[in-house]
Amino acid sequence: MRPRVELLLSLNLVSVHAAPQKPGNGLSYINPLIGTTNGGNVFAGATLPYGLAKASADVDGQNTGGFGLDGSNVVGFSSVHDSGTGGNPSLGNFPLFPQICPDDVLDNCSFRIGDRKLHYVNGSVDARPGHFGLQLESGVVANMTVSQHAALYRFTFPKESGGSKSHPLILLDLTDLWQSRQNASIQVDDKSGRMTGNGTFLPSFGAGSYVMHFCVDFFGSSIYETGVWVNNRAGTEPKEVFLTRGFNLFFLEGGGFVRLDPPSDGTATVRMGISYISSQQACQNAQREIPSPLKAFDSLVSNAEKAWEEKLSPISVKGGGATDDLLTSFWSGVYRNMISPQNYTGENPLWHSDKPYFDSFYCIWDSFRVQHPLLTILDPHAQTQMVEALLDIYKHEGWMPDCRMSLCKGWTQGGSNADVVITDAFVKNLSSTIDWELALDAVMADAENEPLEWSYHGRGGLHSWKSLNYIPYLDFDPYGFGTNSRSISRTLEYAYDDYCISELAGGLGRRDLQAKYQGRSMNWKNLWKADQTSLINGTDTGFKGFFQPKYLNGTWGFQDPIACSALAGFCSLTTNPSETFEASIWQYLFYVPHSVSSLISLLGGDDAMISRLDFFHTSGLADISNEPVFFTVFLYHYTGRPALSTERIHQYVPASFNSSPGGLPGNDDSGAMGAFLVFSVMGLFPVAGQNVYLISPPFVEGISIRHPVTGKTATVRNVGFDASYKNVYVQSARVNGKPWTRSWIGHEFFTEGWTLELVLGAKESKWGTELKDRPPSWSVSS
Structure with a gap:
């Protein structure tokens, strides 16, 4: 663990304003300086929640967020910044x-x-x-x-x-x-x-x-x-x-x-x-x-x-002996999730509207997984405004963004992941003010209409997607233009985006559309190559069956399953594009959030899935510094072994997350790294786009969250908690005093103010292991 940096030093000439004493919660x-070194790229300066003005010193070192605590030179003091972004320095x-x-x-x-x-x-x-x-x-x-x-x-x-x-x-x-x-x-x-x-x-x-x-x-x-x-x-x-x-x-x-x-x-x-x-x-x-x-x-x-x-007031934490380092990381993670997106209402020169306008969705590919679900819990009013802003962008530009900053269209990294944000809001009954019919139009525009320039909104390759049921390797696509790459990751992301559309359509009574997009949501299977093997340094890993790129004529291409992993070098959108985006085939192997049971069957059953996950997380292939790995940490729930998810998250927390300036494993991505840490500590991990939170014991004795709309307080409490984390296995659970055998819970937990009690022990138990108690997983036969 890196030593903590003292934030304040008495100055000889004139001292910087001393921090007043605050309550202990x-x-x-x-600590805004978490992530100002080691590539965290966070904004460390002064801001209001979602504020446009963001004042900070700018340096010539790590300056993507303006200031970096890396001992570099100050070159100015500017008033606008983004936080946790990748790529080039933003604003300033x-x-x-x-x-x-x-x-x-x-x-x-x-x-x-x-x-x-x-x-x-x-x-x-x-x-x-x-x-x-x-x-x-x-x-x-x-x-x-x-x-x-x-x-x-x-x-x-x-x-x-x-x-x-x-x-x-x-x-x-x-x-x-x-x-x-x-x-x-x-x-x-x-x-x-x-x-x-x-x-x-x-x-x-x-x-x-x-x-x-x-x-x-x-x-x-x-x-x-x-x-x-x-x-x-x-x-x-x-x-x-x-x-x-x-x-x-x-x-x-x-x-x-x-x-x-x-x-x-x-x-x-x-x-x-x-x-x-x-x-x-x-x-x-x-x-x-x-x-x-x-x-x-x-x-x-x-x-x-x-x-x-x-903004922080809905949360109450009972530490139970948890370290100040962990609590600092937790609260700072919550804080960073409300820096961006930024409220530019009244500052949009592109069109006039009575709807709110938010900017700095940088990028939804990063934020849909955990940041927006966290805001749905803690700040549903702001999340509602963001959803309305996305729909207003669609209304005036024809597509929702996958990335947006400084009033400009940002590059699309994968699918049309605003679809997931919209459906997540719908299944959690975010707000009655959202125009859900407009929302259905917006997500269907992503699914059906290919823009001429699909590198910054919508989806490319839709003609192949509809006719071949996958995105081909080196696709022939004269209908639109973008980077001809990412055929595997786009296939997987399009499949889940279509599943989310099916859920929204079904919820609005459109059974025809629900069935159509449910069918398309299983297109991921068409890139499964059952006999594909994987080697590391010439040695066979012993696993067979991976996604592979496929040509227009149905024949197979090849990408090494470990390419684009931490073992083989990073793959970017522009410098070395590959058939997976910012992650390996090994990592994308696990991205089927709507149909994990089908994936488990393809791999050969629960034990085979566990074996793959264990190898992935212990071989150096898993990259906790990038968002696609988040879900894999908790995937053991779907095999009936939630205790293994708990073991796995303790592999990463606090080892990869602490309160030092380098205390993030990588780019914060507008708060996504912080949100992953917050949910991990909270013990409830969201499956974005579904009304599902995967249960794992919190890293503290208890956390309560008062819902800002309903006023009801939800509490998750450990019974038998010890801060040395020897007792981390759920032995039994109760919700509102009644036994709860499922390893997951819905958003009603927050809106209705339920109490979840987890009795802990030192060994894995039978809790959450029955087939009926696993998280929901859709398949064609279900």
């Missing part, structure tokens, strides 16, 4: 940077990123809900907080020796973290110092471009001089500049600056409003939400803490 356990637009010009001469200041970058002081980082702060090696201390659409910064400059008084400079850089800016402009008001402007940027994992607008105001001191800068030079005339990519798409650095008269208390306050509509709206957002910037900082932090406390 929820908010006080949150229009960073500010404070400094004192040597000898108080403008020409001596540093403007370009490579010139101005500075290390932060080790131990000076203060990250907590609603607040982020650190000290630069220059002695400047930066503290920041946010409202919904605006950020507030306090830059405190070091006291100067000899009584000299320099004029602090604060620049704005017309760039983003990825330096994807295509063009941008800035205007600086000579008297007030107000900076307004906009820029056109590229999404970090998608197509098209977006325009973002800003409005920056300065407080706490009068204006000394203003101007613009380009490359490494600045001047007080003119007061505006327009930048493009330049010759051969050369990235030209530039922006605006303000120099202030020396602040009486050494602190300059800066307010930045953000809008996707206009600079005027950015100014209006900032003025409305932060009308008194010099007095607002502490109240904004307090308001953010209250907002987060409210």
Whole structure:
């Protein structure tokens, strides 16, 4: 386990705001710095739940989420970010940077990123809900907080020796973290110092471009001089500049600056409003939400803490001796799941609608499995808004996204996994305000209409899917265009997407559609090659029968079953596309969530399935850092051995999840890693798209969740719990005082406020082993 990093260090010149004492539950356990190293890519700065404004320091090291606790250089402080994303750094637009010009001469200041970058002081980082702060090696201390659409910064400059008084400079850089800016402009008001402007940027994992607008105001001191800068030079005339990519798409650095008269208390306050509509709206957002910037900082932090406390309030944990490290990981995981998607309602320039608009679905392929099911439990109001936003996107664009960020279409990674999100909401009776007929239209558009460009929405290869009942290897598809790869993973994902459509159609009384999509949901069998073997380093693993790619003419292609695993190298969407996406055939072997019983039969029965799972999880093939492996941890339930699922999750928790900055096994994917940890600790793992939670003993004595809509409190409680985790096997269970033999439970547990008691022991028992007590599994014959 990596040593924990102290978040606060007393500073010689001026200390970052000290964290107030919090109650011993929820908010006080949150550590936003978990995942800021080791590829977690989390956003560590200040934000409201689902807020647009997200203020943080940006570094030149691990900076996908803006800040990384990797000792790299700070290059600016910006007000918008995504969290836990992969690929290129996302957002980080229009960073500010404070400094004192040597000898108080403008020409001596540093403007370009490579010139101005500075290390932060080790131990000076203060990250907590609603607040982020650190000290630069220059002695400047930066503290920041946010409202919904605006950020507030306090830059405190070091006291100067000899009584000299320099004029602090604060620049704005017309760039983003990825330096994807295509063009941008800035205007600086000579008297007030107000900076307004906009820029056109590229999404970090998608197509098209977006325009973002800003409005920056300065407080706490009068204006000394203003101007613009380009490359490494600045001047007080003119007061505006327009930048493009330049010759051969050369990235030209530039922006605006303000120099202030020396602040009486050494602190300059800066307010930045953000809008996707206009600079005027950015100014209006900032003025409305932060009308008194010099007095607002502490109240904004307090308001953010209250907002987060409210979001966390449904949960109550009885630790029973569980470590603070585990509790910190748990609560921080809950917190990160409410950072994104982001509520952009009122900030959508693409169409006018009375429906909410959420963005930063980055990506649904990652989030449908655990993040959205977690929000359905803890924040059904927000999840309802997200579902309505997905349907509104369909209404105006023709398809729901599989990925979306910065108002742009993101690349589709697998199937049309918004279908699973929609069905998950339906089977759990999320909200009566959702238009389910529109929802059926939306999911059927995914299943029936192939878009010309299916790389960023919908499904490709639908003609083959309908005629051949699988996605062929090197498919001939003149009807639409995308990356000609992932034939195995797309076949498996399309099959489950169609099953989810069948459940929605059946629930709406459309039995004809239900039967049609149930039939298509078994297409996964058409890529099963019963005699395929698998070798590792030339040695046969002893297992026979794997999915394999199949050509249009029905003959077999080949992909090594261990390719794209941790043993053989990562497969991405663009650099080395394969017939499985970001995971091996071994891993996709287990992705048949609706018909696990059929898969077990193909493999040769329960013992054969257990043997495969054991080998997968102990050979290095399982990659807990990526979402497809999550479900496999709990698949033992379907063999009648839920105790083995419990053993397996204890293999990964806490070994791969802890509260250090590197405490995530990989990219957080907008909170998905955190949600997996939360459900594991809770002892109820969701099968997304189905009204099923797989029961395993919690990692604490008990957890209660008050449903935000019904007001009923659900409790899962261990009887005989010990924090050394020797007693981890369920001996018997009761629900509301009555015996419960099933190894799974439905969403009614949460909405109706049931109590689940698990009596624990040191050895595996017969609980949950009977055929009738296994989780539901659909097949053609059922």
